[in-house]
Structures are given as C-alpha cells and as structure tokens.
Amino acid sequence: xxxxISPTREALxxxxxxxxxxLGFGAVLLLALxxxxxxxxxxxxxxxxxxxxxxxxxxxxxxxxxLVESLHVSAFVYGFLWLMLxxxxxxxxxxxxxxxGLTFGGAAACAFDLASPWLVVGLHGAPLLRVASFGLALxxxxxxxxxxxxxxxxxxx
Amino acid sequence: xxxxxAAFRPLILIFAGFVLVQAVSAAVLFALKLGLxxxxxxxxxxxxATAMTRPRSLTGLLEVAVPHLLAVPLTLFIVIHLVxxxxxxxxxxLQVLARLSFGLALxxxxxxxxxxxxxxxxxxxKLLAFAGLELTLLAxxxxxxxxxxRREPQPVDTxx
Numbered sequence: 001x002x003x004x005i006s007p008t009r010e011a012l013x014x015x016x017x018x019x020x021x022x023l024g025f026g027a028v029l030l031l032a033l034x035x036x037x038x039x040x041x042x043x044x045x046x047x048x049x050x051x052x053x054x055x056x057x058x059x060x061x062x063x064x065x066x067l068v069e070s071l072h073v074s075a076f077v078y079g080f081l082w083l084m085l086x087x088x089x090x091x092x093x094x095x096x097x098x099x100x101g102l103t104f105g106g107a108a109a110c111a112f113d114l115a116s117p118w119l120v121v122g123l124h125g126a127p128l129l130r131v132a133s134f135g136l137a138l139x140x141x142x143x144x145x146x147x148x149x150x151x152x153x154x155x156x157x
Numbered sequence: 158x159x160x161x162x163a164a165f166r167p168l169i170l171i172f173a174g175f176v177l178v179q180a181v182s183a184a185v186l187f188a189l190k191l192g193l194x195x196x197x198x199x200x201x202x203x204x205x206a207t208a209m210t211r212p213r214s215l216t217g218l219l220e221v222a223v224p225h226l227l228a229v230p231l232t233l234f235i236v237i238h239l240v241x242x243x244x245x246x247x248x249x250x251l252q253v254l255a256r257l258s259f260g261l262a263l264x265x266x267x268x269x270x271x272x273x274x275x276x277x278x279x280x281x282x283k284l285l286a287f288a289g290l291e292l293t294l295l296a297x298x299x300x301x302x303x304x305x306x307r308r309e310p311q312p313v314d315t316x317x
Contacts, residue, residue: 065189072182076228079175083235086168100167107171114178 007091009155016153019088023152026081026145030138037134048127052120061124067117078110078137085144092151102147106140113137162243166305169239173301176232180294187287198280202273213273222266229262229290236297243304254293261290 034043041047054060086103116133120126187193191201204212237255240246246254265286271279 065186068182068185068189072179072186075175075178075182076232079172079179080231080235082175083168083172086171087165090164090168103167103171107174111174 012091012153014153019152020149022084023145023149026085026141029081030141030145034138042130042134045127045131048120048130049125052117052127052130053124056124061121062117067121070117071114074110074114078107078114081141082107082110085141085148088148088152089144092148093154094147094151098147102140102144106137106144109133109136109140162304165239169243169301170305172235172239173298173305176236176294176301177298179232180291180298184291191283193284195278195280195284198283199272199277202269202280203277218270218273222269225266229266230259233258233262233297236294236301240297240300240304243301243307245300245304245307254296258290258293258297261286261293265290 037043041051049056052062082103085106089099089103092099113133113136116130119129123129191198200208200210202213202218204210233255237251237258241248241251265283268279268283268286272283
C-alpha cells in the first residue's frame with residue numbers, strides 16, 4: 001500500500017510487475033464472472049426471466065433469501081474490485097476525466113447490477129435490465145483493467 | 158499527505174456504500190435464516206422436531222464459516238486502515254473500536270459452531286455478537302462517510 005500513499009516514480013515503476021499480475025487475475029475474474037452468468041442463464045433475457053421468475057407463476061419467483069444472498073456476495077466483490085482498481089487509477093498517469101468516468105461510472109454500473117435482480121422481480125419482467133446491468137459493470141471493469149495495464153507505473157505521455 | 162487522502166476520498170465513499178450494502182444484506186439474511194431470537198437460532202443450528210428440520214452438518218457450517226473468516230476480517234482491515242489513514246479518530250479510540258470489531262466477528266463466527274456442538278445457550282452470544290458487529294460496521298461506515306465530507310483530514314497513521 002505504501003506506493004499508493006507515496007507514489008514516487010521509482011516506487012510505482014517497481015510495483016508495476018505485481019500490479020500487472022493482479023490485473024491479470026482481475027481479467028481472469030471477469031472471464032469467470034461471464035462464465036458464471038452464462039451458466040446461470042443470465043446472459044440472455046429469456047434466461048434471466050426463467051432464473052428469477054420461473055415460468056411467470058408467482059410461486060416460482062426467486063425467494064427473497066436467495067436475492068439477498070446474491071446481493072451480499074456481489075457487494076463484497078464489487079466493493080473490493082473498485083477500491084483496488086480505483087486506487088490504482090488515482091496513481092496512474094490517466095486523464096482526470098477518464099479516471100473520474102471509470103471510477104464513478106463503474107461504481108454506478110455495479111450498483112445498477114446489484115439492483116437489477118430486484119428490479120426484474122419487482123417489475124415481474126424487464127429481464128433485459130439484468131443483462132444490461134452486467135454488460136455495463138463488466139464493460140467498466142474491463143476497460144479499467146486494460147487502462148491500468150497500459151498506464152500504471154509508466155511515465156505520463 | 159493531505160492531497161493524497163483527498164484523491165482517495167471518492168473511493169472511500171464508494172467503498173463505504175458497498176460495505177453498507179454488505180452489512181444490511183447480512184442483517185436481512187440473519188433475520189431470514191436464523192431468526193431474531195435465541196430459540197430460532199438454536200433451532201437453526203440444532204434442528205427442530207416441530208419444524209421438522211435437521212441439525213446443521215459440519216460441511217454446511219464450514220461452507221459458510223470459511224469464506225466469512227476471510228471476508229469479514231479483510232473488510233474490517235481495509236475499513237480500519239482507511240479510517241486510520243484519514244485521521245478521523247484518536248489512535249486509542251481506533252484501537253479500541255478495531256479490537257471490538259474483530260473480537261465480535263470472531264465470537265460471532267465461533268458461536269455458531271458452539272451452538273451446534275457445545276451449548277444451545279450460546280445462541281444468545283451468537284445474537285449479541287452479530288448485533289454488535291453490525292453496529293460497529295455501521296460506525297465504521299459513518300466514519301468513512303465523514304472522511305469523504307471532512308475538508309482537512311489530519312493523518313494519524315500511515316499503515317504500509
């Protein structure tokens with residue numbers, strides 16, 4: 001953490017290899033998340049509808065406990081991911097607008113993804129919201145990983 | 158140093174939001190699954206003839222305990238680190254609150270196993286430890302939010 005508090009050029013350059021490895025794992029995590037959503041049928045509107053609403057009968061709606069459990073786990077994952085990626089963005093030579101856009105846009109997209117299952121169940125439909133929220137969250141996370149991979153620990157252009 | 162804390166303020170606020178969601182969802186899950194009384198907690202762990210539920214298996218208990226033994230201390234560690242870095246509370250108060258948080262987390266996790274395998278009355282300890290941990294988490298979140306709004310933070314500590 002010291003390199004975040006005292007981000008000298010030397011410290012940042014020295015920490016580039018482990019940060020690159022961390023970002024590599026971040027990319028693997030994103031792929032795993034895509035795989036997980038795919039296996040759960042959450043990459044298509046019809047799959048989302050079936051997962052959360054069953055055939056449409058009220059008795060087949062996903063139980064509240066399952067929804068809360070998913071929220072609980074995802075909040076942990078997204079919270080730590082944005083704290084880490086956002087911290088690295090602070091000390092990376094990227095434009096302020098890009099940094100702010102990725103940090104706030106990404107956090108908002110992840111918050112939307114946390115809320116989307118509740119919206120699908122609450123609205124008893126609109127499954128595309130879930131697909132879109134994941135696409136947005138994934139997009140912001142992936143772009144952040146790529147931007148950090150290219151800029152972290154390097155001299156400003 | 159102040160400039161560096163300022164650069165991290167938005168992230169601190171975002172992280173506080175996610176921690177709050179974790180704490181609230183944990184409380185809801187606790188209420189939904191274990192209930193809010195010692196009797197229902199005891200029934201959750203040891204099973205109930207009237208509710209026709211079985212005692213929790215060791216596998217099931219460890220499946221919940223193991224990820225929490227990583228996630229809860231990690232969350233507390235980061236939150237305490239951020240609050241200490243922002244210099245919001247005196248070192249002594251920070252240490253007391255940190256020890257209390259970690260202690261309650263550990264007691265809460267172990268008490269579940271205790272209810273199942275040792276003494277049913279530990280359900281009271283489980284309930285109190287969980288409630289205490291939730292309150293300390295709320296206190297940490299409020300301190301993080303305060304760190305975001307405060308204009309001139311005075312660092313107490315700079316953990317590495």
